[in-house]
Structure formats: C-alpha cells, structure tokens
Amino acid sequence: MISTRLTWKVSVIGEPGSGKSSLISRMAYDSDSVSGSLRGLVRKKMNVVYNGETRNVEFLFQEIDGFTGADNLLSSSNGVIIVVDITNPVDLKSLVKFVDFISNFGKNPLIFIAGSKADRRYEAKIWEEDLEPLRKTPTTKLYMVSSRQPDTVKNMLNDIGVSLLKRTLERK
Numbered sequence: 001m002i003s004t005r006l007t008w009k010v011s012v013i014g015e016p017g018s019g020k021s022s023l024i025s026r027m028a029y030d031s032d033s034v035s036g037s038l039r040g041l042v043r044k045k046m047n048v049v050y051n052g053e054t055r056n057v058e059f060l061f062q063e064i065d066g067f068t069g070a071d072n073l074l075s076s077s078n079g080v081i082i083v084v085d086i087t088n089p090v091d092l093k094s095l096v097k098f099v100d101f102i103s104n105f106g107k108n109p110l111i112f113i114a115g116s117k118a119d120r121r122y123e124a125k126i127w128e129e130d131l132e133p134l135r136k137t138p139t140t141k142l143y144m145v146s147s148r149q150p151d152t153v154k155n156m157l158n159d160i161g162v163s164l165l166k167r168t169l170e171r172k
C-alpha cells in the first residue's frame with residue numbers, strides 16, 4: 001500500500017431536485033438522510049484498487065445547483081458528476097453543449113453522467129440511450145443510479161475512483 005494520499009475535488013451538478021444531495025449522502029455516508037442542502041465540501045476517504053495496487057484516496061464533493069454561472073466553482077474540479085433526473089424531461093442539446101464546455105475547462109475534469117432515480121425507471125422520461133450523446137469523449141462515462149439502491153452508487157463511485165487514479169498517474 002502506498003501511503004501518499006490523493007485528493008480529488010468532484011463537483012456534483014444538476015437541475016434543482018435532480019438528486020444531487022441524496023447522491024452525495026449515499027457516496028459519502030452511505031446514508032438515506034439528507035439534511036437540507038449540502039453546503040461546502042463533503043469529504044469521503046476510500047480505497048481504490050488499480051493495477052493490483054491499493055491507494056487510499058480522498059474525494060471532496062461539492063454540490064452545485066443549476067448550470068448557469070457554475071464556471072467559477074468548476075474551475076478547480078478534477079471530476080464533474082452531471083446528475084440527470086430520468087423522471088424529468090431535460091434539454092439534452094444544451095446539456096451536450098455544457099459537457100463540451102466543461103471538458104475543456106479548468107483542469108479538464110473527467111465527466112461522469114449519472115442518470116438518477118433509476119429506481120423509478122418505469123416512469124422514466126429519459127432512457128439510457130437518450131444520454132448516450134453526452135458521452136463526447138472516450139473518458140466520459142455514463143451510469144444509471146439511484147440513491148435508494150446503494151450498490152448502483154457504490155459501483156459508480158468505485159469506477160470514478162479508478163478513472164481519476166488512472167488520469168492522475170498518466171499526468172505524473
């Protein structure tokens with residue numbers, strides 16, 4: 001085990017009510033309860049296994065409401081999770097533009113698309129294939145998650161950890 005700790009800031013952005021706070025609570029505390037809006041940075045330490053090595057890493061999650069004026073907050077992010085509530089219709093074209101914009105912004109963050117509230121997929125207005133156009137670069141990943149289904153979130157978080165670790169090691 002290598003002891004130097006890696007810390008990544010990961011912004012969680014999406015429309016009001018898309019499930020950002022619930023997702024952060026699940027990722028950071030494995031908890032259902034959300035006490036209002038999660039202001040400030042939420043810390044989560046985790047082990048990431050990659051190439052047979054275990055690294056202890058730290059995520060700093062930051063919730064961002066809405067897409068306008070987010071530039072400032074996003075500039076220091078290593079990763080961005082875009083939360084899209086699958087039970088609510090969205091303007092996918094402007095979302096594609098947003099992904100284009102942020103992937104070339106600041107630290108060139110890795111982009112993760114989280115189709116949220118997957119437990120309500122039977123009332124979905126957006127399907128996984130609708131979100132495919134958001135995968136603009138080979139490193140952009142797409143997940144269908146529900147904060148009420150802990151495993152879906154755990155799998156996403158693990159994968160995000162591996163992606164960020166790969167990126168960090170490549171840039172050294």
Ligand SMILES: Nc1nc2c(ncn2[C@@H]2O[C@H](COP(=O)(O)OP(=O)(O)OP(=O)(O)O)[C@@H](O)[C@H]2O)c(=O)[nH]1
Nearest residue numbers: 015016017018019020021022037117118146147148
């Ligand atoms: N069924 C279901 N409901 C969810 C899920 N995630 C969040 N919700 C519900 O959706 C609503 C909004 O969730 P939040 O996590 O507060 O969403 P948010 O994006 O942080 O909302 P704002 O901070 O107000 O913009 C709440 O009523 C949650 O209980 C989910 O995975 N499944």
Ligand SMILES: [Mg+2]
Nearest residue numbers: 020021037038
């Ligand atoms: Mg919130």
